[in-house]
Amino acid sequence: MNIQKTINIILALCLLLLIIKMNPLDKNDMNDNGSSTLEIIHQRKSVRNYTEKKVSKEQLETLVKAAMAAPTAVNKQPWAFIAINDRATLDHLGYKLPYAKMTKTASAAIIVCGDLSKALEGWEQAFWIQDCSAASQNILLAAEAMGLGAVWTAAYPAEDRMAIVRDILNLPENIIPLNVIPVGYPKGIEKPKDKWKPENLHWDKW
Numbered sequence: 001m002n003i004q005k006t007i008n009i010i011l012a013l014c015l016l017l018l019i020i021k022m023n024p025l026d027k028n029d030m031n032d033n034g035s036s037t038l039e040i041i042h043q044r045k046s047v048r049n050y051t052e053k054k055v056s057k058e059q060l061e062t063l064v065k066a067a068m069a070a071p072t073a074v075n076k077q078p079w080a081f082i083a084i085n086d087r088a089t090l091d092h093l094g095y096k097l098p099y100a101k102m103t104k105t106a107s108a109a110i111i112v113c114g115d116l117s118k119a120l121e122g123w124e125q126a127f128w129i130q131d132c133s134a135a136s137q138n139i140l141l142a143a144e145a146m147g148l149g150a151v152w153t154a155a156y157p158a159e160d161r162m163a164i165v166r167d168i169l170n171l172p173e174n175i176i177p178l179n180v181i182p183v184g185y186p187k188g189i190e191k192p193k194d195k196w197k198p199e200n201l202h203w204d205k206w
């Protein structure tokens with residue numbers, strides 16, 4: 001085999017390896033929209049402007065499945081999720097909640113709630129907040145991966161906002177709404193913010 005032939009074979013092999021690496025169908029390190037997990041994390045942003053395209057019940061279920069995959073203290077899973085795609089309820093929430101007005105134009109929303117009847121007791125009860133926060137972040141990341149847009153709007157610990165959510169959704173006493181997460185197809189206005197500040201990272205000690 002002459003040198004030119006050998007070089008051609010090596011080049012062809014390199015090209016093949018490059019194609020395999022870039023193939024979006026390689027499910028091991030790619031998400032639904034072809035992005036890697038780290039890309040999704042860095043692409044996520046609060047989305048408050050939506051098109052009129054509807055989010056389906058199946059998509060909402062996918063988001064809640066992602067939520068339920070989150071870690072929880074002692075694996076208690078002290079949560080409940082309310083998925084809403086009823087227009088009147090979305091409008092009612094958006095009208096009453098001053099910091100969640102975008103719910104009026106979102107095609108859906110998920111309310112992440114702590115369920116105190118499933119939570120730990122005593123001082124450990126407060127772990128529900130961290131558990132439900134982890135679930136909420138999973139929803140936001142899954143929405144980004146699915147080409148949807150979402151934003152965490154606070155209920156807990158604002159008593160007035162919790163009372164509004166409680167009232168509209170008829171929540172029992174043991175169910176504490178952590179947030180309202182409107183979901184829709186993004187208009188493409190919002191961009192991710194670069195929050196990397198090296199001075200906030202400390203190595204080995206303060």
Ligand SMILES: Cc1cc2nc3c(=O)[nH]c(=O)nc-3n(C[C@H](O)[C@H](O)[C@H](O)COP(=O)(O)O)c2cc1C
Nearest residue numbers: 044045046047048099100151152153154191192193
């Ligand atoms: C605990 C918490 C409460 C928030 N409450 C609201 C809210 O009530 N309304 C709102 O529009 N955004 C709310 N946000 C979204 C933040 O404003 C947003 O995450 C922040 O500005 C950073 O922007 P980014 O999400 O695009 O990175 C909340 C976020 C968190 C984590």
